[in-house]
């Protein structure tokens with residue numbers, strides 16, 4: 001069996017804390033995507049990354065590094081604020097991942113998504129403006145006309161949810 005490595009990206013720490021927890025419970029080695037230099041052909045890589053504006057943050061850079069090896073096995077865990085149990089959200093993430101991997105020799109073993117955390121205090125000015133615009137739009141909509149993703153935005157801003165750990169337990173058991 002090849003060596004197993006967790007590679008992660010993060011902007012504000014949520015994905016890093018998920019990656020650290022998986023590493024503690026599995027004993028896989030862990031490295032940030034910035035420090036990662038590629039792997040051996042038989043490696044199994046678990047990539048933990050947040051979703052920003054519909055894209056898996058850092059995936060394209062990781063794919064370039066993994067393409068230097070042959071048939072690396074990849075599992076991806078995404079962190080985002082939209083409900084990962086909603087089929088349309090999972091499909092958007094899958095489409096993005098598949099197009100990023102389209103011309104590579106990487107073998108995608110699995111794709112998991114878990115709910116993230118929105119800590120307004122940590123966001124940059126631009127990110128705050130973006131989230132506030134989405135939040136205000138959602139709040140203005142008539143309650144019964146709100147989309148489910150708009151409800152997620154409101155919940156994330158107002159409730160500052162903790163990480164969705166029950167789902168993480170299932171993921172750890174299956175890897």
Ligand SMILES: Cc1cc2nc3c(=O)[nH]c(=O)nc-3n(C[C@H](O)[C@H](O)[C@H](O)COP(=O)(O)O)c2cc1C
Nearest residue numbers: 010011012013014015050053054080081082116117
């Ligand atoms: C500007 C901005 C855009 C975001 N876009 C998405 C998105 O498209 N889909 C999603 O599920 N979550 C989105 N999120 C939520 C983040 O993925 C979530 O806050 C995550 O926990 C951040 O992880 P990090 O702390 O590791 O950077 C967005 C957050 C911000 C601030």
